Amino acid sequence: MLDHIFGAKNFQSEIIWAYKRWSNSKKGLLPSHQNIYFYSKTKDFKFNTLYKPYSETTNIDQILQRRTRDRHNKSVYDKDSLGNSINGAEKKGVPLSDVWDIPYLNPKAKERVGYPTQKPLLLLEQVINLVTAEGDIVLDPFCGSGTTCVAAKLLGRNFIGIDESLDAVNLSKDRIDNPIKTESNLLKNGRDSYNNVEHSVLNFLKGIEFNPIQRNKGIDAILIKQYEGTPVLVKVQKDNETLGEAIKLLSNAMKTKKAKKAFLIQTSDENELYKMDIENFGMSIIISPALELSRQLAKIYI
Ligand SMILES: C[S@@+](CC[C@H](N)C(=O)[O-])C[C@H]1O[C@@H](n2cnc3c(N)ncnc32)[C@H](O)[C@@H]1O
Incomplete structure (x- = not known):
């Protein structure tokens, strides 16, 4: 359907939103991801590269040293005429990939408003940061409990939310007036990559x-x-x-x-x-x- 609406050429990425869940129920693999389809309207769209910290397995030389390709097109560390390694340019981290590790809202999270399909603010904030600038307008035509609108407000964007359910609209209005965001300990104290630091x-x-x-x-x-x-x-x-x-x-x-x-x-x-x-x-x-x-x-x- 999205291919039909936006054109297959405007498909940009399939984002996997992955999270940890605990469940002891049924036989089989525990579902712990959702798929987000990223389409643009035209080829010309706003995109802000976001950076994440390097993982703990990243070799420090990979961060620091300049790299080049050898004659087999293999990536190697660049050397000066004396054979010494050369420092590379400033590195901000690893560009955000299409797999997003963002905690699922736990059932007791303060941010929860009781809407069954409510998404975490952190998820919508990442979407908004990725493709908009301050002052832009963000539209969510199926806004449910209004997470997108709240995230847009917190990030200084304008927003329009639409929902066929009056309850959803009222809930969204309340949340926009009193945004509550659960601080994720996982994100606050650092992701897995920080565990050893x-x-x-x-x-x-x-x-x-x-x-x-x-x-x-x-x-x-x-x-x-x-x-x-x-x-x-x-x-x-x-x-x-x-x-x-x-x-x-x-x-x-x-x-x-x-x-x-x-x-x-x-x-x-x-x-x-x-x-x-x-x-x-x-x-x-x-x-x-x-x-x-x-x-x-x-x-x-x-
Ligand atoms: C999955 S929920 C959105 C949840 C939202 N992301 C949040 O964080 O709360 C989808 C919403 O779309 C609304 N909806 C479904 N069909 C609609 C339609 N044709 N027009 C407007 N809203 C619609 C439903 O009432 C529901 O609130």
């Missing part, structure tokens, strides 16, 4: 764009913004590391990743002699808020 690291970097780095002793994150064409590395001093050890790990990482700038977040108190020489090679130490607080408290209580 200490939560402290994520908290320290809240509000800045970065790629978390897994299973690397010297680096916990790489900022999206580069410094003079080189990656900016961040490490948090771990409980089992002295400041000296943390500096050593981070400075080794700076060498291998050819980074000119790095930040070490210091979490435990020690003398600060190290600070003198590290600044010369581009590393800065930032005192964690908890450490700073305990220092200040120590002064108060003397």
Whole structure:
């Protein structure tokens, strides 16, 4: 039907919305996805590439190093005339794929209004972010409980919702006036890819764009913004590391990743002699808020 309405040529993607569900019922595979058909009206449509964090299995060199094709058209790391690897351009993460991992609204979610087919706001927000800009008009001709309209409102878009059911229209109006969005712990605390990165690291970097780095002793994150064409590395001093050890790990990482700038977040108190020489090679130490607080408290209580 959509092929008929929009033209098969205007089919863009079949999006799989996948989620976890728990059920012990019937024999067979548990249904845990829905299909979204993405069509445009013409060839010329708005599209904002969205980025997601790299998965934990991504090799850090894949993020940092420039790649090229060899004579067999195989992707290889680019080298300079001396055979050294070359840093690539800034990378924002992995472009959003056509498989979307967005939690299903659980039956007790605050966001739930009792509409059987209600979709999560996060899902509609992703759709709207992908293909519209602020101020655009979003139309949902089968708006049900009004999720699309609420998502559009929260994102600064205009909207039109239509439904043949008066109950649906009234419910939608109520929700538009009082939008309630359930914070997803999964998304708030990080997706699967973040599971191995200490939560402290994520908290320290809240509000800045970065790629978390897994299973690397010297680096916990790489900022999206580069410094003079080189990656900016961040490490948090771990409980089992002295400041000296943390500096050593981070400075080794700076060498291998050819980074000119790095930040070490210091979490435990020690003398600060190290600070003198590290600044010369581009590393800065930032005192964690908890450490700073305990220092200040120590002064108060003397
Ligand atoms: C699957 S629900 C939409 C649920 C919505 N996405 C949400 O998050 O709440 C589909 C809605 O389409 C409405 N509907 C079905 N046929 C319609 C028609 N011909 N004209 C207008 N609305 C219609 C139904 O009343 C129902 O509320």
